[in-house]
Amino acid sequence: MKTFEVPVIYRSPLISAIKNSRKQQDRMKKDFTPTTLDFGPLKILLARHFGFCYGVENAIEIAFKTVEENPGKRIFLLSEMIHNPHVNNDLLQRGVQFIMDTSGKQLVPWESLNETDIVIIPAFGTTLEIESQLSSLGIEPLKYNTTCPFVERVWNKAEQIGKKDYTVIVHGKPNHEETRATFSHSRFNTATIVVKDMSEALQLATFITGEKPAAAFDQYFKGQYSPGFDVEKDLQRVGVVNQTTMLATETQAIADYIRQVMMEKYQLTENNIGERFADTRDTLCYATNDNQSAVTGMLQVPADMAIVVGGYNSSNTSHLVELCEEKLPTYFISAEDKLLNAEELLHWDFHHKQELHSRKFLPVKDQVTILLTSGASCPDAVVEGVIRKLLSFYGIEDKADALTATFANT
Template sequence: MKSFNIPDYYRSTIVSPLKELRRKRDKLKRDFSPTLLDFGPVQILLARHFGFCYGVENAIEIAYKAISENPKKRIFLLSEMIHNPEVNGDLLSRGVRFLMDTAGRQLVPWEELTQDDIVIIPAFGTTLETQQKLSAIGLDVERYNTTCPFVEKVWNKANQIGQKAYTVVVHGKPTHEETRATFSHSKEAAPTVVVKDLAQAQRLAKYITGELPREQFFQEFNGQYSEGFDPARDLQRIGVVNQTTMLASDTQGIADYLKQVMIQTYTLLPDEVERRFANTRDTLCYATNDNQDATYELLTNKADFAIVAGGYNSSNTSHIVELCEEKLPTYFIESEQKILTPTLIRHFDLHQREEVVTENYLPTHEPATILLTCGASCPDAVVEGILLKLVSFFPNARSLATVMTDIQQSYSA
C-alpha cells in the first residue's frame, strides 16, 4: 500500500511499530486478535486495526502540501479536514480557515473568495453545488481535492445503478458532510432518498407497499429526498448505498430488509430479484470494515472497561463506541488530556451529546484490564498518549522497553 508523507508528530514510537509488526505477521489480515501489552498490574489490549486509514493519510498529505506550496496565499478548508480535533487544530494554527462548519453553515462568505485563494476539499468530499460555486469564482477545485477514493466509489456505484433506472437509497446520517455530498452526486443520476437507520427504512417500506399515503412521505422525509421525487413512481426499483463509515451490520440489515420488502411486494422469484432491487454489494470502506471487525474481536476478551479515542463528531468512531458500550463501561475521549486523574475521567456521552465526568473508573483489583482503540481519523500519537497516561497510574508497572521486547519476541517465535 502507498505510504504517505504526514507530519511525524502524528506518528507514535510505540503504536506505529506495533502496527507494522502485526502487519508483517499477518499480511492477508486474517488475524483480528488484539495485541496484549502486559505491564503487570495493568494489561492493555490494543485493537488489531485502528487509526489513520488510506483516505485520512491521503487527505493530510495533500493539506500540508497545500500549505507548503502556497506560503503567501490564503488557504481555506471547506469544513473540517477530518473529524479529529488534533488535526483540525493544527491546520488552523497554520493559518488555514474553514469556509463552513460541519453542518454546512457558512463561516466565510463566498464573496470574500478570489481566484488567487487556495481551497482544500476535505476527505468527505463535497456537493456538486459547492464545486460549481468554487469553479464560478475561478478556483481550481481539483488541485487540492482530498476526497477519499472510497467515498468516490460510493458515488460511482450510485451513478451506475441510477443509469439502470434504479432509485438510490442512501444509508447515512442526513446532516453528515459525506452523506450530503453523496446525496448531491447521486441525485444527478437517479431519484435519491436518505434513510438514517433501520427504523426509517421500515417507514420507507410502507411507501413501497402503499400502506402510507404518498403525501405523508414528503413531510416524513423532509430534506432527505431529491427534487421531483415521487414515492409512488420512484420506489418501484431501488438500490442501497451508504455513508462509508456506518456500521456494516446496520447497512446490511437495511439492505436485506428492503430487499425482502421488494420480494414480497412484487412476488419475486430468486432470479427476478434484480428487476426490483439492485445488487450494490458493500460500499463501506476497507478501514471501516477492518476497524469494526477488530473491535468485535477485541470485545471477546474480558476487561474492566474500554477507551475509544477520536473526535466526538466522528461517525466511524461513534459506531465503535456503540459496539463497546454493549459489552462493558466505555469512555469516549479525544486525547489523554481527558484522563484527569487516577479517579476522574472526562468523556463524551453519545446519548446526552455532551462531556461528562466519571469517578473511580479504574478498578481496585489488579491486574486491571483495559481495551484500547480509536477511530480512523485519530493519530497514533493520541493513542500512545492515552496508553502512557494509564500506565503512569500504576507505579509498579513493568517498563515499556520490557513489554515491547516481550511482544516482539512473541510474534517472532
C-alpha cells in the first residue's frame, strides 16, 4: 500500500515501532489481539489497529503540499479537512480558511472567492452542487481533491447499481459531510434515501412491504430522500451503501435485514435475490473494519477501563467508544491534556454532546489495566502523548523510551 508524506509532528517513534513490530509478526492482519505494554503498576493494552487510515494520510499529504507549493495565495478548505482538532488547527495556523463548518453553515461567502483562489475538497468529499458552485466561480473543483478513495468507491457503487435501476439506501448520519456528499452523487443517478440506524431501516421496511401507506413516508424520512421519490415504485429494487465511518456490523445488519425483507415480499431465493437486492458488501471501508475488529479483539482481554482518543466530532471514533462502552467504563478524550491529573479528567459524552469532568477515574489497585485505541483521524503522536501522561501519574514516564527501543529491535 502506498505510503504518504505526513508531517513528522504527527508521527510517534513509540507507536511506529509497535506497529512495525506487529506488522512483521502478522502481515495478513489476522491477529486482532492487543499489544501488551506492561509498565508494572500500569498495563496498557493497545489495539492492534488504530490511528491514521489511508484516506486521512492521503488528505493530509495533499493539503500540506498545497500550502507549501502555493505561497502568497489564498487557500480555502470547504470544511474541516478531517475530524481532528490538531490537524485542522495546524492548517488554520498556516493560513488556510474554512468556507463552511461541518454542518454546512457558510463561513466565507461564495461571492468573496475568485478564480485565483485555491479550494481544497476535504477527505469526506463534497456534493455535486458545491462542485458546480466552484465551477461557476472559475475555480476548478477537483484540482485539489482529497476525497478518500474508499468514499469514492461507495459513490461508484451507488452509480453502478443506480444505472441498473436499483434505489440506493445510504446508511449514514443525514447531516454528516460524507453522507451529504454520497447522497448528492447517488441521487444524480437514481432514487436515494438515507437511514441513520437499524431503527430507521425497520421503518423503511414497513413501506417496502406496504404495511405503512406511502402518504406517511415523509413523516418518517423528511429531508432524507431524493426529490420525486416514489415510495411504491422506488422500493421495489434496492441496494445498501454506507457512510464509511459507521459501524460496519450495523451496515451489514441493515443490508442483511433489507435483503431478507425483499426475499420474503417477492418470494425470492438465494439464486434470484439479485433481481431485487444489489450486492454492495465491497463498499465497507477496510480501515473501519480493521479498527472496529481490533477493538472487539481488545475487549476479549480483562481490563479495568478503556480510553479512546480522537476528535469529538469524529464519527468513526464515536463508534469505537460505543463498542468499548458495552463492556467497560470508557473515556473519550481528544488529547493528553484532557488527563488533568491522576484524579481527574475531562472527557466527551457523545450521546449528549457535552464534555464531562470526572474524578477518581483510575482504580486504586496494584496494577491498573487500560485498553487504549484511537480514531482513524487521530495522529499517533497524540496517542503516545496519552501513554506518557498516564505513565507520569505513576512516576514512570521514562519507561516509554525504553519500550520504544525494545520494539524497534524486535
